[in-house]
Amino acid sequence: QSVLTQPPSASGTPGQRVTISCSGSSSDIGSNTVNWYQQLPGTAPKVLIYNNNQRPSGVPDRFSGSKSGTSASLAISGLQSEDEADYYCGTWDDSLNGWVFGGGTKLTVL
């Protein structure tokens, strides 16, 4: 059972906007910044959003992140077929002294 809670699945049609939520507690999201990772089928995870809402160079601005209190969300606008992947939120947990992840959300582009 993951420390952070994400919906197991999400879907949308090309061009739509989808959001993925991530819920935590005061010791993790409430105290630290949130990162989002994208894992395409058969590949290693790749950072998509860091520091709640920052995009590494090369990540399209269709991807955006936000955080409020003990929750965070990832938004993907202008959905494309290549966005079909698993998405994980992650943050540091001060009480566990370690990184924690959500269980992952499988995004399907219909």
Added chain:
Amino acid sequence: EVQLVESGGGLVHPGGSLRLSCQVSGFTLSSYAVNWVRQAPGKGLEWISYISGSGSTIYYADTVRGRFTISRDNAKNSLYLQMNSLRAEDTAVYYCARDQGGRYCVSTTCSEFYYYSYMDVWGKGTTVTVSS
């Protein structure tokens, strides 16, 4: 190019041991903390261990504490994970991932700030299978 390459995975019997390596290139290993993260078949990501750039700070997940040992040799640009008393539930792809971070200024004068960090570069992973 910044790269991390894991090796050492394989098939091992329950109760056995395995040592994973992570060879890095393109950056100075001593300047960065590094993590091991694993992913069981069909499951999500699970962080298992962290080691600071100097090696002086180490953390483990409860699921591996006492059985796994993380270490590093900065001179060899390598990170290691010694895994003992392996169990079926340790079967997974094991990734090493570099920690990146910094200070984020909230105010323009930076009188107010906070620290952030994230895993910015990941290896492709090495597969460990624990089975009789």
